[in-house]
Amino acid sequence: MLVIEGPQFSTRAESLLHKSWGCDVVGMTGLPEARLAREAELCYASVAMVTDHDAWSDKDVDVGMVIATMDANVARAQALVAAVAKRTGGGTACPQGCDHALDGAVITARAAWPAGKKRQLATIAPRLFAAGT
Numbered sequence: 001m002l003v004i005e006g007p008q009f010s011t012r013a014e015s016l017l018h019k020s021w022g023c024d025v026v027g028m029t030g031l032p033e034a035r036l037a038r039e040a041e042l043c044y045a046s047v048a049m050v051t052d053h054d055a056w057s058d059k060d061v062d063v064g065m066v067i068a069t070m071d072a073n074v075a076r077a078q079a080l081v082a083a084v085a086k087r088t089g090g091g092t093a094c095p096q097g098c099d100h101a102l103d104g105a106v107i108t109a110r111a112a113w114p115a116g117k118k119r120q121l122a123t124i125a126p127r128l129f130a131a132g133t
Contacts, residue, residue, distance in 0.1 A: 001025040001048070003032075015055035026054070041127065043098040047080060049073040102128055 002018050004010065006028030010018065018026050025048045037044035051069045052061045093099060102125055113129075122129040
């Protein structure tokens with residue numbers, strides 16, 4: 001997957017270049033969400049829902065086609081989320097360890113953590129920085 005900044009459409013030349021690099025998916029999301037999920041100790045899986053075939057097709061892409069495909073993908077995405085939620089049962093422990101991804105993220109000794117900074121960081125990583133930890 002190639003992640004580009006968006007929202008934007010690639011030019012035909014850019015799309016052909018991406019294809020020549022062996023990219024199967026070109027999207028505007030992927031890396032930012034994966035990184036933020038890891039920092040929040042959340043499990044994360046990327047789901048690519050294709051909106052157009054761009055350089056992988058002979059058809060030109062237009063906004064109307066993309067919107068229509070996105071609208072059709074909504075029901076698929078909702079069904080997928082419901083199925084995953086049902087299958088996982090809402091458990092909090094991650095068998096892959098995502099819920100403890102930050103255990104080795106801070107190497108500064110706890111005794112050296114400034115109290116004010118610890119309070120600030122507790123808002124985004126309470127498991128590590130909340131009072132009493």
